[in-house]
Amino acid sequence: MIEYRDRPPLDNETLHGLFLASWDDHDRRDFDAVLSRSLVYVAAYKDERLVGFVNVATDGGEHAFLLDTTVHPDFRRRGIGTQLVCRASELARRHGATWLHVDFESVFLDFYFKSCGFQPTVAGLIRLC
């Protein structure tokens, strides 16, 4: 049984542990600063263990940006990622956002388009440093 919680208290070490297990290139970062700027975030728990996370940043207006969709490797392909994104989308809508943006690598096309309901669009990206 997976439990989904909206904006639960999350400390740096707990999030760092999830990201270290889940992302090949994770570098330690200040999650407190990230969460303080978040419109909404959702976490997934198996018992009291954090197994999934997604964050939504905002421009303060109609645009919201989905970031850091993460499910622990031991819990993937069970629909947790889809549930996290759907819940985050609904919360962003309730907080006044009109558009939810996301960018991702092509391996996740089916995840975002077929499972989560995103539509393809043209977008751009610049690496700043």
Ligand SMILES: CC(C)(COP(=O)(O)OP(=O)(O)OC[C@H]1O[C@@H](n2cnc3c(N)ncnc32)[C@H](O)[C@@H]1OP(=O)(O)O)[C@@H](O)C(=O)NCCC(=O)NCCS
């Ligand atoms: C992307 C991620 C969050 C997906 O989480 P998940 O809980 O496994 O996703 P779901 O179980 O909801 O997947 C639903 C569907 O999306 C597609 N999908 C999910 N992960 C996929 C993958 N790695 N490759 C191809 N398709 C994938 C499949 O169609 C899947 O359905 P199926 O299992 O019946 O085939 C997870 O793989 C992850 O944390 N990856 C590492 C971090 C990362 O790169 N995040 C993406 C940020 S843009």
